[in-house]
Amino acid sequence: MRIRKLFLWLFFNIKYLGKPRWDTGQSPPELLDFIKNHPAGRVLDLGCGTGTNCLTMARSGWQTTGIDLAGRAIRKALSRFQAAGLNGEFLASDITHVNLPDNEFDLVLDIGCYHSLPADSRAIYRKNVAVWLKPGGWYMVYGHVPASSAQPDFGLSDQDIAAFQKVLRLERREDGMDHGERKAVWLWFTKPAK
Ligand SMILES: C[S@@+](CC[C@H](N)C(=O)[O-])C[C@H]1O[C@@H](n2cnc3c(N)ncnc32)[C@H](O)[C@@H]1O
Structure with a gap:
């Protein structure tokens, strides 16, 4: 797993030497809709x-954050925050190795991070999200659905969703396609x- 973590660290750092495909500068309609209605x-953005x-x-x-x-x-x-004259907190860290306050966030957001985490990081991540959220708070996650069971290390699978449901309540699920190519899912928990 250590090798996979190192690979991911290198992969993402190298991607940001250029402009990765996902870095569109646009927020998705699902997030805009959430902002309109809450x-x-x-907010805590994991893999921001x-x-x-x-x-x-x-x-x-x-x-x-x-x-x-x-x-x-x-x-x-x-x-970008500085240029816009806005205040925001940013941490360069692995989300499974960070200390944040309990019961603090009204929204935890993840657009495209969870689905690439190694298996051992996923359980830590799920526990952290449940601890960091305020009671009544929301967790929104977007990820690719695994293309096949032969690719167990990538994707947001039904097993992942079942594991989230042990600590959070699933409110809504929307299945779709990413740029018309890969199956993807939005989940609201x-x-x-108490
Ligand atoms: C597909 S990109 C999406 C970025 C951003 N959410 C967006 O929509 O533009 C996934 C991001 O998750 C970050 N990431 C992956 N694993 C991470 C981890 N363990 N801890 C923190 N960030 C991670 C990557 O560096 C990358 O920026």
Whole structure:
């Protein structure tokens, strides 16, 4: 697993030497719809990349924290916030090795990060999300659906969804395609209020 983590770190850092395909500068309609229908609060963006979705949320009055293991992406996110005259917190870190306050976030967002995590990181990630969310808070995640069971290391599978449901309540699921090519899924969970 250590080798896979090192591979992922290298992969993403190298990708940000250029402009990766996912770095469109546009927030998806699912997030815009969420912002429209929920009051501003505190958001944690896991695998925030160059900060596009943090920027969108900060412009709508949200207090943002973004985490990404690619230092180059985090530096770009910081300079975009600076140029926009906005405040936001950014951490260059692996999301499974970061300390954040419990019961703090109204929304935890993940657009395209969970689906590439190694198996041993996934359980830590799920536990962290459930701890970091406020009771009643939302977790939104977008990921590719595994193309086949022969590719167990990549994708957001039904087994992952079942594992999330042990700690969070699934509110909504929308299946679709990524750029018309790969199967993908959006999921909305809440943390049950005690
Ligand atoms: C497909 S990109 C999406 C970036 C961003 N969410 C967006 O929509 O533009 C996935 C991001 O997750 C980050 N990432 C992958 N594994 C990570 C980990 N263990 N900890 C923190 N970030 C991670 C990558 O560096 C990359 O920026």
